[in-house]
Amino acid sequence: MTSKKNWLSVPYLFWSGLFIIVPLGMVVYYGLTDRTGAFTLENITAIASAGHAKALRLSLLLSLISTVICFLLAYPLAMILAQVQVRRHNFIILIFILPMWMNFLLRTLAWQTLLEKNGVINHVLTFLHLPTLKIINTPAAIILGMVYNFLPFMILPLYNALAKIDPNVINAAHDLGAGHIHTFFRIILPLSIPGIISGITMVFIPALTTFVISSLLGGGKILLIGDVIDLEFTKTSNWHLGSGLSMVLMIFILVNMVLSAIFDKDGEGSML
């Protein structure tokens, strides 16, 4: 590396030092100390207490379900996108990205208004003499919110991976006598694994750590691990416990990132 390049990277190093390394260090410091400043592991082991463990299990379950749903919805769409002409697929991608230009909180709040007992959807259903929808303040509403908000993060890496597959490879498979199903499972799916892994990472991690979706669509009745951490920081002002639990959550995220680093060598996810 030349000295000029080194000099150019200074602002970025400064930025990441100040806003990534320092805050992370503070989280670790708080997580490993108690109110008196003495070293303790209690904030970490607190994850094993009944309430916290339950919240973590529920978070894992809901984010897993959301990730699977996102994958099942996104994969066929990404395949279609990869096959249509360039001009048309740009338009389709735009449709999926467009909502992301709006604030994430507003979109989630909109779902609350839509799903409420006297909400828009139920008004329409009542008008049509159909039974009303009762999913607000249930885990189902939270999954809906997760899928809605994170779906684009699944589609784009999948699309990138699928678009990169050389059509000749698929043609060759057909020439050699493989049917569509066979080609899909033996050629397309394995070749798109980097995209799948990036997509899973990009949906699973935000879903696992969310507290906004669960508090807006769960009515405060469903406590996810993100809500517990939020509670510790904003309501009970126990920053130590909040930091300790965040560190536990980071372990899950790290595992996920290591997995994606192993499989996603081409950096499909970085296209976003």
Add this chain to the structure above:
Amino acid sequence: MRKNKKSFGKITFALAVSFTAVSLCGCASSDKGVNGQVIVYNWGEYIDPETIRMFEEETGIKVIYDEFETNESMYPKVESGAVAYDIACPSDYMISRMIENGMLSEINYNNMPNAKENIGEQYYEQSCGFDPENKYAIPYCWGTVGILYNKTMVDEPITRWEQLWDKKYADNILMQDSVRDAFMVAEKRNGDSMNTLDLTELTAAKNLLIEQKPLVQAYVVDQVRDKMIGGEAAIGVIYSGEAIYTQKENPDLVYVIPEEGTNIWIDAWVILKNAPNKENAEKFIDFMCRADIALMNFDYITYSTPNVAARELIEDESIKNSEIAFPDLSQYENLETYVYLGEDGDSLYNELWKEVKAH
């Protein structure tokens, strides 16, 4: 004890964080007024912004205004001293915690004629619960916590906390999403003190709340207003200050102070120990105690004012004598004010509350 008017709990919080970041950067570089500045830390949407502008104009003191969402989020920020606030406006129990930890500076009433004159004697007496000699706190707003119900959606008038456990109102009940308020409801229903640290009483309260959970539509903070106005739920636990506003929007709503008793709270101005602009802080608080200013704030935030002179100025008789804004407290039994429970007490409540929420 006040809750945000906007129905965006988390959003306001997120915005508050970003605004704080911005305003903190602002502190260093912004121009001071000709007579210096004063840094105020108050609840979100808890003041008529016009009054701040008037204060700046009249005194030449620049106001740097910052907002918090809960007492609990305010405390560590003030304690850490990351921002040298002059004034804060916490609730009763949090003030006693701050007094206990030596974080407040004594008030010099000689510099605050309005505070001395205009705030009703009874409110100073009430404040003695958390500030025994009225040395530190000047009442700003007060109120009760009660039940707001939609009379078109219930079979009989709601008068007791007990009715929040009635199965026929399943999915029609809104509870407060805050540990002390939620436990207060259960404790009062059991006839216990809302400041109890007795493990048997607390366990009983926790079990009641768990029993109630399936009936609760949602645990909310600010949204109780909008949801009640919109007829989304039949019964909600609400702060009296919000009740006046909701009734204006939806005349079917009725506010009651439950028979079992409830929480009566005071939010008060305090000057912090290390306030860099103590004199300006006194001027600011005294300005807020001026009758016309207190009236403007009352009109804006609709929380009961302890400012007797301001109440006299209210033109609308129905509000001036409103049972919600200015209830005759002598006819209610079992009204209690929260007291600070100590760190261990707080953790105990928080643990139990988490068990309820995670159940």
